[in-house]
Amino acid sequence: MHIVIVDSSRVVLKIVAGLLEPRGYQVDAFTDSEEALAFLTHTATVRVLITSLEVRPLSGLELCWSxxxxxxARRPLYVITMSSARNARNLAEALDSGADDFIEKPPGAEELHARLRAAERLTTMQDELIRLAETDPLTGLLNRRAFFARIQAAADRVGNHGRMSAILVDIDHFKRINDEHGHDVGDAAIQAVARLLSGEGIAGRLGGEEFALALPNRSLEEGEAHAGRLRLLARDLRIRGSRGPVRLTCSFGVSCWTEGETVAGLLKRADIALYEAKSTGRDRVVSAETELVLARAG
Incomplete structure (x- = not known):
């Protein structure tokens, strides 16, 4: 488990780290609370923050709140505050500021490890709840809501002048697969396509047989090439059916992030391209930058 400790005293930091590191915990220690907050913000692996109330430039209470x-923001984090002055007021202020627990400074080994075991149980449970809330149960990809949250966060990181391509994917003639081979085969087809999309970029199932893939820091040409590879892989899929292997194809619409773009606009243009791919024969990759698609968008 990854733990961050914050205290103005290097002696206290050394004492607490000395209790934790022999137990296999990964520990990062800070005397500056702003530096600690910056590290927390950019290091999602941290599960526990142990901070004194007497720190600067942010107070311990301000650090707890942040x-x-x-x-x-959908991230497991357990906050323990430390103070050499344990009283009802300090305890109440810490809990009101977002702390989960309170411990005297310097902490005793037995009490500290007991509280960390509780922290591990709680953060593990939070991790599982977040996973269940964000995951499509059939495919294991992000569900629609989680996909939109992730692509928006990626767009914020990319900024106006960055690159990102988006690919919308639809299984061709999916209703026919369900009608002719049954819903179990249809579900297996959805799962097989989902496996093709997982492992690179931000992949989600938007609903039914439709999927989305965002590729941060990829150009339109790279997005088109990736969609082309996926199209060929989809053609090679063989889904086990009661009357033999079932084949399928997919259609793809690709768009690319532009200056002043919105996530809604990016996906709308990919959707227009996907519609074009399906209406002109299926089993195709169409880019939102082609003249035909731009004409339709207008």
């Missing part, structure tokens, strides 16, 4: 905001 850490709690990070945890509310």
């Amino acid at each position: 850490a709690r905001l990070l945890a509310e």
Whole structure:
């Protein structure tokens, strides 16, 4: 488990780290609370923050509050405050500021490890709840809501002048697969296509037989090439059916991030390209940058 410790005293940091590191915990220690917050913000592996109330430039209470905001952004984080002055007021202020627990400074080994075992149980449970809330149960990809949240976060990182391509994918004649071979085969087809999309970029199932893939830092040409490879892989799929292997194809619409873009606009143009691919023969990759698609968008 990854733990961050914050205290103005290097002696206290050394004492607490000395209790944790022999137990196999990964520990990062800070005397500066702003540096600690920056590290927390950019290091999603941290599961526990142990901070004194007496830190600067952010107070311990301010650090607790900021850490709690990070945890509310769908991230497991357990916050323990330390103080050499344990009293009802300190305890109440810490809990009101977002702390999960309170411990005297310097902590005793037995009490500290017991509280960390509780923290591990809680953050593991939070991890599982987040996974269940964000995951499509049939495919294991992001569900629609989680996909839109992830692509928006990626867009924020890319900024106006960055690159990102988006690919919308639809299984061709999916209703025919269900009608002729049954819903079990249809589900297996959805799962097989999902496996092709997983492992690179941000992949989600938008609903039914439609999927989306965002590729941050990829150009339109790279997105088109990736969609082309996926198209060929989909053609090679063989789904086990009661009357022998079932084959399928997929159609793809590709768009690319432009300056002043919105996620809605990016996906809308990919959707227009996907419609073009399906209406002109299926088993195709169409880019939103072609003249025909731009004409339709207008």
